[in-house]
Amino acid sequence: MSEPCQDVAHLGHVEIHTDRYEESLDFFTRVFGLTVSAEEGGSAWLRAWDDYEFHSLKLTRHHTTGIGHVGYRCVSEAALMRRVAAIEASPFEGLGWVEGDLGHGRAYRVRDPFGHVFELYWxxxxxxxGPGDRPALKNMASRFxxxxxxxxxxxHLNLLSGDVSLFRDFMVTCLGARITEYIQLDNGRLGGCWFTVNNKTYDLACTEEHGGGEGRLHHVTYATDQREDILRAADIFLENGVHIETGPHKHAIQGTFFLYVWEPAGNRVELANAGARLILDPDWEPVCWTEADRRKGQAWGLKTIESFHTHGTPPVKG
Structure with missing residues (x-):
């Protein structure tokens, strides 16, 4: 096993498109519980209460749904330049520098083979x-x-691709990511792959596209402190007419306690209690899950529903 790269610090933010901007913004703030750091030009910059950066979700008004871009923060300016050099020496499509955003400085963008745009920044x-949001404990980013x-x-987030093996090569080459778990299909293809750039078990997953789309989003996930937070959230979603797709339950892969819902525009959003597992082993061997393993269902036997395999955003025409 090669030595971990560690040029990239963590997943920083995700941009999501919505064609029902006002309803989506109401969901993410009033119901889901993110706060607005800024709003201008048809976008809102949102964050959870202990996200240390200005934003972790950018919600953008658009003619359709899905993902705008994925942002990763590097560990230093020098690390950023090393990643840029690796991308430009690779067969993958470097898009060049952008001046940045309200939440960060200049960033280098690269497109994966399936159309998802990533940006790296320092x-x-x-x-x-502010005074009304200052926490009682100074080691918190803001008050609860x-x-x-x-x-x-x-x-974390989950992206869809037509060839998980090719996406794996993109993540390893361009971000220096490690693989922690994967699904090996009987036909020889990879059905899914879970990646980390640090000691978390994963910050991005890629699963095989079964809905006929290209460059689509499967879901974006925010973490809670405990399982009971997710059970309470299920009641909040129920009371607010939010479509609960599946859960609460526990994944077999990665062991995450989960709840999946669709926000008003149809983008899938997950709440997860995902903070218990860390990969501290420096020579961790990726865990292989077979089709036989997957037929057993989730950790406690819940079968994966059909929409979980086919629904992604933007929707496929026809």
């Missing part, structure tokens, strides 16, 4: 709480406000 804008489901932080 200079960031850290959240500065208790609004809606009120997740603690951004955790």
């Amino acid at each position: 200079d960031t804008r850290k959240y500065a709480p 406000h208790g609004q809606g489901a009120c997740p603690r932080r951004l955790d």
Whole structure:
């Protein structure tokens, strides 16, 4: 096993498109429990109460749904430049530099083979709480406000691709990511792959596209402190007419306690208690899950519903 790269620090933010902007913003703030750091030009920059950066979700008005881009923060300016050099020496499509955003400085963008856009950056804008948002404990990013489901932080996202093996090569080459778990199909293809750039078990998953789309989002996930937070959130979603797709339950892969819902525009959002497992073993061997393993269902036997394999955003025409 090669030595971990460690040029990239963590998943920083995700941009999601919505064609029902006002309804989506209401969901993410009033019901889901994120707060608005800024809003201008058809976008809102949102964060959970213990996200240290200015934003972890950018919600953008658009003619359709799905993902705009994925942002990863590097560990230093030098590390960023090493990643840029690796991308530009690779067969993958470097898109060049952008000037940045309200939440961070200049960033280098690269497109994976399936159309998802990633950006890598170092200079960031850290959240500065005002008097009404200042925490009692100075080691918290902001105070616990208790609004809606009120997740603690951004955790991970899941992207769809037509060839998980090719996406794996992209993540390893461009981000220096490690693989922690994967699904090996009987036909020889990879059905899914879970990646980390640090000691978390994963910050991004890629699963095989079964809905006929291209460059689609499967879901974005925020983490709670405990399982009971997710059970309470299920009642909050129920009371607010939010479509609960599956859960609460426990995944076999990665062991995450989960709840999946669709926000008003149809983007899938997950709440997960995902903070218990860390990969501290420096020569961790990726865990292989077979089709026979997957037929057993989730950890406690819940069978995966059909929409979980086929629904993604944007929707496929026809």
